[in-house]
Amino acid sequence: xxARSAVAxxxxxxxxxxxxxxxxxxxxxxxxxxAALALADTYLTSPAEMTDAVKxxxxxxxxxxxxxxxxxxxxxFSSDKAMVALGLDFDEVRTFTMD
Numbered sequence: 623x624x625a626r627s628a629v630a631x632x633x634x635x636x637x638x639x640x641x642x643x644x645x646x647x648x649x650x651x652x653x654x655x656x657a658a659l660a661l662a663d664t665y666l667t668s669p670a671e672m673t674d675a676v677k678x679x680x681x682x683x684x685x686x687x688x689x690x691x692x693x694x695x696x697x698x699f700s701s702d703k704a705m706v707a708l709g710l711d712f713d714e715v716r717t718f719t720m721d
Contacts, residue, residue, distance in 0.1 A: 657683035658692055665696050 627640055642649030646659040657679045664672045680689060 653679075654683040658688075661689070661692060662696055665693065666700060 627635075630640065639651065639655075642651045643659065646656050649656075651659075660676050661680050661684075664676050684692070
């Protein structure tokens with residue numbers, strides 16, 4: 623299990639929700655969740671090619687504050703990609719919260 627999945631479960635995500643992430647367009651996830659995942663997909667794969675459809679979906683379901691929060695989290699989460707690519711990822715997932 624990834625660190626993000628472990629944190630998501632701590633925050634209330636269940637197995638069904640996590641399973642729907644990979645194929646979110648065809649899942650039973652809420653429209654706001656699908657919009658957040660569409661933004662994440664675009665940011666992580668080709669941010670310069672964000673379509674008007676994704677922009678409309680995001681603005682329809684997420685507030686500006688939610689978009690900023692999501693983008694900051696995506697930037698933080700994607701910073702670990704270099705560690706994974708170098709094989710320096712942690713073997714054991716340890717989660718923490720600042721709550």
